[in-house]
Amino acid sequence: MDEGIVIKAYGGVYDVQIREQLCHCSLRHHIIEADRRERAETKELPYVDLVSVGDRVQISRAQSKTDVGYIEEILPRQTQFGRTRVNKLPQVIVANLDLLLVIFAARNPQLKLRMLDRFLVTAEASGMLPVICINKIDLVQLEKLKAQMALYEGIGYNLIYTSIVTGAGIDEMRTVMKDRISAIVGSSGVGKSSLLNEIQPGLQLRVGDVDERMHKGQHTTTEVALLPLHFGGFVADTPGIRTLGLFEIDDEQGLDIHFPEMRPYIPECKFAACTHQHEPGCAVKSAVEGGKISELRYDSYLRISGFSAGRFEREGPKKEKKRYERRHKRAKR
Ligand SMILES: Nc1nc2c(ncn2[C@@H]2O[C@H](COP(=O)(O)OP(=O)(O)O)[C@@H](O)[C@H]2O)c(=O)[nH]1
Ligand SMILES: [Mg+2]
Ligand SMILES: [Zn+2]
The missing domain is CATH 3.40.50.300 (P-loop containing nucleotide triphosphate hydrolases)
Known part of the structure; x- marks a missing residue:
């Protein structure tokens, strides 16, 4: 078996790059079956495509031709970049972007x-x-x-x-x-x-x-x-x-952790669910006032979180508002 990277996918055929060589591969049926069983158990939605461009895969070669083969195994993804389709099925556009x-x-x-x-x-x-x-x-x-x-x-x-x-x-x-x-x-x-x-x-x-x-x-x-x-x-x-854009921001984690310079201050805020807007005892705001966090960056944080009149992507403000409300409910408890 050889390990390679899927560099192109079209109609059930995958171009897999193995070092200097390209191999045209199809998917082994057992992978499709295993995925179907797993989804049935976990009730998770299936992906539109099981294999995406960027996936690292194990392949076996056809006996007659070395540039034809089969994907035997899909290795775990480090990252996935994708979108949710209209029919609600998630689709990964590129995997393993680093x-x-x-x-x-x-x-x-x-x-x-x-x-x-x-x-x-x-x-x-x-x-x-x-x-x-x-x-x-x-x-x-x-x-x-x-x-x-x-x-x-x-x-x-x-x-x-x-x-x-x-x-x-x-x-x-x-x-x-x-x-x-x-x-x-x-x-x-x-x-x-x-x-x-x-x-x-x-x-x-x-x-x-x-x-x-x-x-x-x-x-x-x-x-x-x-x-x-x-x-x-x-x-x-x-x-x-x-x-x-910003579609993949983890709702539960919040936006603040994606500003590395805020990370050391977040645990110091009085409220665990602090949004660093107006809450008392906010360590992030103090750090901004004390010049430890740049005002420009803090302003970007506010704009991206959709609280100020920022130009956020379509679904942004609503989603952020929900998170905000949820965090506040948690804080009140
Ligand atoms: N002075 C200068 N011009 C550049 C440089 N890099 C690109 N350009 C010019 O900027 C213009 C846009 O470049 P292009 O590569 O088409 O930009 P793209 O739209 O981002 O792909 C072209 O006229 C380039 O010649 C650079 O390092 N210095
Ligand atoms: Mg260009
Ligand atoms: Zn805070």
């Missing part, structure tokens, strides 16, 4: 720190390691930029400063992407395509707003592929990844 490359331009277009905070929360909430990449550093004074970003460095986030004009940071990008499955987010024009072509010439990723608009109505979010990197690892080619 790195979220959050790309901004130092200027042109302007750096948007609020948007950065959203992406960071998304990464934290879905168990992906975020790496902040600030591109086009040839257009600004690096020292000033670094001073502006010191806040994020201080929290412990990994920052890479890049330019396709000077070649700065490209090797660093390769180093963080090596042997990982990366996803890329960032607005149109920040230089995603340019950067990827520097990292690996010829890598034609469909990322960004333009591509998403072009593909609308074609179910492109399900049309996922992993592109192998020659230095090891994969990049997820997922046009709809930006629109997936």
Whole structure:
């Protein structure tokens, strides 16, 4: 048996990358049967597809051909990125994403720190390691930029400063992407395509707003592929990844834990279910007032939680409100 990664899925056939080799695999019937039995016992809803792009699998090869085989086992997932379908069946779009490359331009277009905070929360909430990449550093004074970003460095986030004009940071990008499955987010024009072509010439990723608009109505979010990197690892080619947004934030855990700098203060709040808004004895608010937590970040926290007049994703405020009410009920007891 060989272990590989599913890089593409279409109509019951899965392309499995095993080192340098690609093997076209179908699913062994016993996997389908085992899943059906398990769901019947646990009453859990089945996934739309048992195997997703990004899944690590054990395969056996056909006797006659080495590029044809069978998926014998699906290994446990580290992360899953997906959505709930209209018919309520959950669908995993990409499994095992480990790195979220959050790309901004130092200027042109302007750096948007609020948007950065959203992406960071998304990464934290879905168990992906975020790496902040600030591109086009040839257009600004690096020292000033670094001073502006010191806040994020201080929290412990990994920052890479890049330019396709000077070649700065490209090797660093390769180093963080090596042997990982990366996803890329960032607005149109920040230089995603340019950067990827520097990292690996010829890598034609469909990322960004333009591509998403072009593909609308074609179910492109399900049309996922992993592109192998020659230095090891994969990049997820997922046009709809930006629109997936914050869907995976764990309701019970709350938003606060996805702000790493808040974590040490959360247990110090007077109320266990503190939302850090207006409650007395809130250690997070004290830390903001004492300058230990940045006001900008705290403001992002408020906006994302939907309490202030933030522009939250569609279902956001309602869901957050429910959590808020539930937490308060708990606090009163
Ligand atoms: N000055 C400068 N321009 C860049 C850099 N990276 C990309 N660009 C330019 O920014 C524009 C948008 O780049 P593109 O890769 O298409 O951005 P995408 O929409 O994020 O894929 C293009 O005109 C690029 O030539 C950079 O590091 N420095
Ligand atoms: Mg592009
Ligand atoms: Zn609090």
